Amino acid sequence: MKIIEVNDVSKSYGGVKANTDISIDVEKGGITGLIGPNGSGKTTLFNSIVGYHPIDKGSIKFEGNEISKLPVQSIARLGLLRTFQQTRIYGDMNCVQNMLVSLPHRKMTLREALTTNTRADHDRAEHLLDFVGLYEKRYLRSGSLSFGQQKLLEFAMALMNEPTVLLLDEPTAGINPTLINGLIERLKRANSEFGITLFIIEHNMRVIMNMADRIYCLAHGELLASGTPEEIQGDQRVVDAYLGAH
Amino acid sequence: MTILRPLFYLALLAFIIAAPFLAPDFKTQLATLWVFIILAMTWDMTGGQMGYNSLGNILFFGAGMYIAAIVTIAIAYDVGEYTNAFGGGVYKFTNTQYFVGMGLGLLLAGLLSAAIAWIMGYLLFQFRGPYFAIGTLGAAIAAGELVSNWEWVGGGQGIALPVYPSTDPEMNKFFFYYLFAATGVILFIFLRWLYGTRFAGAINAIRDDEEKAEAMGLHTLRYKQVTWAISAFFVGIVGGISGFQNIHFEPLETAFQTINLGIFMVVCVLLGGKGTLWGPIIGAILFHVVKEVTWNYLLGWQWVALGALIVITVVYFQDGLMGWLARVKPEWFGERVQKKPDMIAEPAE
Numbered sequence: 001m002k003i004i005e006v007n008d009v010s011k012s013y014g015g016v017k018a019n020t021d022i023s024i025d026v027e028k029g030g031i032t033g034l035i036g037p038n039g040s041g042k043t044t045l046f047n048s049i050v051g052y053h054p055i056d057k058g059s060i061k062f063e064g065n066e067i068s069k070l071p072v073q074s075i076a077r078l079g080l081l082r083t084f085q086q087t088r089i090y091g092d093m094n095c096v097q098n099m100l101v102s103l104p105h106r107k108m109t110l111r112e113a114l115t116t117n118t119r120a121d122h123d124r125a126e127h128l129l130d131f132v133g134l135y136e137k138r139y140l141r142s143g144s145l146s147f148g149q150q151k152l153l154e155f156a157m158a159l160m161n162e163p164t165v166l167l168l169d170e171p172t173a174g175i176n177p178t179l180i181n182g183l184i185e186r187l188k189r190a191n192s193e194f195g196i197t198l199f200i201i202e203h204n205m206r207v208i209m210n211m212a213d214r215i216y217c218l219a220h221g222e223l224l225a226s227g228t229p230e231e232i233q234g235d236q237r238v239v240d241a242y243l244g245a246h
Numbered sequence: 247m248t249i250l251r252p253l254f255y256l257a258l259l260a261f262i263i264a265a266p267f268l269a270p271d272f273k274t275q276l277a278t279l280w281v282f283i284i285l286a287m288t289w290d291m292t293g294g295q296m297g298y299n300s301l302g303n304i305l306f307f308g309a310g311m312y313i314a315a316i317v318t319i320a321i322a323y324d325v326g327e328y329t330n331a332f333g334g335g336v337y338k339f340t341n342t343q344y345f346v347g348m349g350l351g352l353l354l355a356g357l358l359s360a361a362i363a364w365i366m367g368y369l370l371f372q373f374r375g376p377y378f379a380i381g382t383l384g385a386a387i388a389a390g391e392l393v394s395n396w397e398w399v400g401g402g403q404g405i406a407l408p409v410y411p412s413t414d415p416e417m418n419k420f421f422f423y424y425l426f427a428a429t430g431v432i433l434f435i436f437l438r439w440l441y442g443t444r445f446a447g448a449i450n451a452i453r454d455d456e457e458k459a460e461a462m463g464l465h466t467l468r469y470k471q472v473t474w475a476i477s478a479f480f481v482g483i484v485g486g487i488s489g490f491q492n493i494h495f496e497p498l499e500t501a502f503q504t505i506n507l508g509i510f511m512v513v514c515v516l517l518g519g520k521g522t523l524w525g526p527i528i529g530a531i532l533f534h535v536v537k538e539v540t541w542n543y544l545l546g547w548q549w550v551a552l553g554a555l556i557v558i559t560v561v562y563f564q565d566g567l568m569g570w571l572a573r574v575k576p577e578w579f580g581e582r583v584q585k586k587p588d589m590i591a592e593p594a595e
Contacts, residue, residue: 116444
């Protein structure tokens with residue numbers, strides 16, 4: 001079943017065509033990859049999906065409903081969540097507080113928001129911090145963590161939010177290479193154990209080829225190729241795009 | 247530690263109750279101190295905890311003052327006729343009329359101020375950072391000007407309220423001290439609870455990164471409106487009490503005093519430390535002491551001294567006392583590395 005359907009979406013900034021007639025489907029329960037050279041329009045497409053800017057034309061559907069006209073918060077409240085390429089966390093709070101704020105407020109009434117966090121919330125927060133390897137640092141101000149650790153924290157916060165679909169913008173960028181294998185493992189487990197559909201932008205080919213069921217490749221704002229990791233790896237156009245033969 | 251805490255609060259409460267007896271000559275000063283404390287604590291709800299620096303909270307103070315006064319008058323007389331006479335006619339209030347009017351007036355002052363904040367919030371929370379600050383300042387100045395041209399509520403002359411019904415002037419001072427103190431204590435207890443809820447986490451998230459909070463699906467606008475409305479509720483009540491305490495007030499210098507109290511509450515919070523429970527209280531006490539000392543010993547230069555204090559605080563000491571402490575002694579504020587106890591440690595992957 002398709003959970004996200006992007007149809008003929010175009011977006012330009014002034015004269016720059018960041019996305020031209022892009023059509024992409026994300027299968028429910030799977031891991032979909034989005035690759036492409038720098039400046040090929042991957043993040044623009046993410047921003048269009050989560051409502052950061054209006055699109056020029058086309059349609060974006062989530063669970064069958066049109067969302068291309070909705071603002072960011074409304075889309076997030078449907079359970080479609082994204083992480084940022086430049087991580088965004090709440091720097092003045094410690095890790096546990098960051099996690100507790102990330103409880104799914106979309107499922108909360110104002111009355112429920114005006115209660116204290118339960119023991120179960122704390123346990124879940126600590127469990128997920130443990131899951132990403134930040135347990136020991138949970139009482140440190142999150143702004144004082146390294147970039148890679150902040151990235152892991154942001155990932156844990158996203159899991160805390162119990163999203164239906166998670167859009168990850170370069171989850172392994174800036175992360176110590178020795179930690180990347182662990183992160184791949186955790187992303188896969190988030191998909192299989194928590195049932196979260198993943199849609200991932202990634203530059204690290206080894207990472208994305210290892211995880212995704214289906215990969216889309218963008219170049220110059222256009223959809224260049226799509227297919228299984230094997231098909232993409234064997235596609236001459238993709239190789240050319242990366243090596244600059246275009 | 248667990249036994250010390252209730253003891254500390256009990257001792258504090260006893261001190262608050264005893265204060266006007268311990269310093270009988272300073273009853274009015276102490277009442278004013280409570281005004282500073284309450285305004286600082288409510289300002290910190292949006293300014294410190296939520297990251298929205300309002301320069302217009304004085305609007306709710308003025309609104310509360312006028313609402314409470316008008317309700318009290320309306321119970322006994324025709325408001326237009328009363329304000330028109332301005333001291334000329336003879337208007338007597340029975341004790342019942344005075345206290346019922348005050349009770350109902352303060353309640354409505356709080357509720358209507360909250361409603362005003364809710365509506366203003368819907369419009370002004372579209373702006374962020376300095377734009378929000380200037381927008382709120384503009385709203386407060388505009389409100390003052392509007393009210394001073396509204397003859398039904400006394401125009402530029404303001405309103406003269408009935409005097410506290412007691413022949414003993416000391417009773418009057420005790421009454422207003424305890425009324426302010428009770429409001430302050432209730433506000434403190436309320437905030438102590440509120441800052442422990444999920445709601446507080448959400449407004450802190452708005453302060454740290456509002457775009458992230460939106461992307462995480464927080465109901466940001468609703469939370470911002472609720473916070474400002476609660477803040478305005480208490481400011482409105484304090485404004486209402488101040489009206490009765492002042493007996494006579496006028497719109498620009500007393501009710502909507504943008505450049506005095508409107509700025510003082512911000513300075514109190516900056517001095518003590520934004521975004522903490524105790525910071526605004528400590529800041530308010532410090533500020534009040536500095537203000538009174540300069541008024542007594544530097545007369546003629548008091549505004550210069552106060553201005554210098556504001557400049558120094560804003561430029562060099564933005565984090566305030568509590569913020570400075572948190573930087574020097576982070577462990578006092580719970581920052582620490584804590585390893586997993588061995589018994590629950592899971593095997594390494």
